[in-house]
Every structure is written in C-alpha cells, then in structure tokens.
Amino acid sequence: FTRKGAGMRIETLGFAYGSEEAEAIAREIGRRAAHGAAWHDIAVIYRQNRLSRAIEEAFIKARVPFEIVGDVGFWQxxxxxxxxxxxxxxxxxxxxxxxxxxxxxxxxxxxxxxxxxxxxxxxxxxxxxxxxxxxxxxxxxxxxxxxxxxxxxxxxxxxxxxxxxxxxxxxxxxxxxxxxxxxxxxxxxxxxxxxxxxxxxxxxxxxxxxxxxxxxx
The missing domain is CATH 1.10.486.10 (PCRA; domain 4)
Structure with a gap:
C-alpha cells in the first residue's frame, strides 16, 4: 500500500495495434522529457516479455534512451x-x-x-x-x-x-x-x-x- 495519499488520476488509452501503442508511448515520453522530466524518472512496465519488441523499436526510432531491467532485448x-x-x-x-x-x-x-x-x-x-x-x-x-x-x-x-x-x-x-x-x-x-x-x-x-x-x- 502507499503512504503518499491521492495523486494524479490514472489515464487509460486503447489502441488497435501494438505498434500504435508503442509509438504513442514513445511520443508521450518525448513530450514529458521536453517539459523537464528526467529520462530515468520514467518507466514502462509490460506484462509479458514478448511485448517489449514493439516498444524497443519505437524508442530506437524516436531516439528515446532506455535500459531494460530484469530482462534482455527482444532480439537478444x-x-x-x-x-x-x-x-x-x-x-x-x-x-x-x-x-x-x-x-x-x-x-x-x-x-x-x-x-x-x-x-x-x-x-x-x-x-x-x-x-x-x-x-x-x-x-x-x-x-x-x-x-x-x-x-x-x-x-x-x-x-x-x-x-x-x-x-x-x-x-x-x-x-x-x-x-x-x-x-x-x-x-x-x-x-x-x-x-x-x-x-x-x-x-x-x-x-x-x-x-x-x-x-x-
């Protein structure tokens, strides 16, 4: 459980394809970075390791620096x-x-x-x-x-x-x-x-x- 009390409301978005979702994540991270957020303060949590492939490719394309924690890249x-x-x-x-x-x-x-x-x-x-x-x-x-x-x-x-x-x-x-x-x-x-x-x-x-x-x- 948390101790910090109420924070920002969770925003839920839906996408037809995994590639669209990955591109949207990359854009949102880029937007937040442009407004001063530090790269290391942003995390993407995925449920299955196979889902990382589209996200990795979207980040590379958008030049979003990233580190995979507790796993290796899809192609590896x-x-x-x-x-x-x-x-x-x-x-x-x-x-x-x-x-x-x-x-x-x-x-x-x-x-x-x-x-x-x-x-x-x-x-x-x-x-x-x-x-x-x-x-x-x-x-x-x-x-x-x-x-x-x-x-x-x-x-x-x-x-x-x-x-x-x-x-x-x-x-x-x-x-x-x-x-x-x-x-x-x-x-x-x-x-x-x-x-x-x-x-x-x-x-x-x-x-x-x-x-x-x-x-x-």
Whole structure:
C-alpha cells in the first residue's frame, strides 16, 4: 500500500495495434522529457516479455534512451536468436557463413551432437571444402547422432525447395519440422512458455517480409 495519499488520476488509452501503442508511448515520453522530466524518472512496465519488441523499436526510432531491467532485448533472447539462426541456415546451407548458425541450432533439440562429434564435422568440412551442414554426410558419427543430424540436414534443405512463401511461413515450418517448437511445448516451465511467446511474436513480425535477408538486417 502507499503512504503518499491521492495523486494524479490514472489515464487509460486503447489502441488497435501494438505498434500504435508503442509509438504513442514513445511520443508521450518525448513530450514529458521536453517539459523537464528526467529520462530515468520514467518507466514502462509490460506484462509479458514478448511485448517489449514493439516498444524497443519505437524508442530506437524516436531516439528515446532506455535500459531494460530484469530482462534482455527482444532480439537478444535465446529462442529469437535460435530462430534467426534456423532462417540463416535455410537461406544458405552450403555457405561457410552459415557455419555459426549450424553450431547454434544443430543440437536444438538434442541430437547427440557433442564437442567431439562437432569437431569431426569441422574436420570433414575443411577436408571437403564445404559448410558444416554440407559436411555431415561425409562425417563418421554414432548411429543415433548421424541419423538425427541427417534428418536435420534434410529438413533444412527441404525448406529451400518449398513454394514461395513469407518469411513467417518458412520460419513456422522450420520450427515445427526441426522439432524446436514441439520440444518447447513438451516443457511446462515458465521459461519455455516465455520462449514460445517470443517465437509467436517473431513469426507474426516475419509474415511482413518476403525475403529472409530483410528480417536479418
């Protein structure tokens, strides 16, 4: 409870879209700053961490300085970075520039790929002059790991052969086909629920793009 007594009345505003809400918040903060309010005296409290994405982008656009407390920025969240790695890998599976993306998601969910197996793939990639994904068929792996990685490679390559679609549709398919989203659904922790919400937000955003490179910028 509070001890300061009555203060200003709470003002409630409604918006049709999250982007409109975020832009209005940025404008209001700018107005208050122009009237002498200090940036550090203003806070935005959001109910779910996925909701921060539109607010972050509106603040950047409006040049409102901000610090996220008790969380990380939308684009730095684990599931979002994993999803973008899957997109990057599907866009250029044979390119060595996709190797970091392969390292990030090849064992998500777990496919038995440990440090030693990854090292073997690295050696094969150097020997064959190909990407890490392209080196999987040329690497001697345990039966379980080899079979799981072969399915992963086939899924990534199959994504590039699908009919033209939005980036959101491709991402949604990748997350399902690679087992990433099913693994999160099987996890009833709050962290898994937050990651699912972040992925839903990313997929919704990605539907507005026709090319993967646009969302990766």
């Amino acid at each position: 969240r684990l599931a979002v970075k994993d999803a973008l790695a899957l997109l990057s890998l599907s866009a250029s599976p044979e390119d060595r520039q996709s190797d970091e993306a392969f390292r990030r998601v090849a064992n998500k969910p777990a496919r038995g790929l440990g440090a030693k197996s990854l090292g073997e793939i690295e050696i094969a990639a150097q020997r064959e002059g190909t990407s890490l994904l392209g080196a999987v068929p040329h690497t001697k792996l345990s039966p379980k790991c080899g079979a799981a990685l072969s399915r992963f490679v086939q899924t990534i390559r199959a994504s590039g052969r699908r009919e033209p679609e939005s980036v959101g549709e491709r991402l949604s398919w990748l997350l399902e086909a690679t087992g990433y989203l099913p693994a999160l659904r099987a996890d009833d922790s709050d962290e898994a629920a937050n990651q699912r919400e972040n992925l839903a937000e990313l997929i919704s955003l990605a539907h507005d793009f026709a090319e993967i490179g646009q969302i990766m910028e």
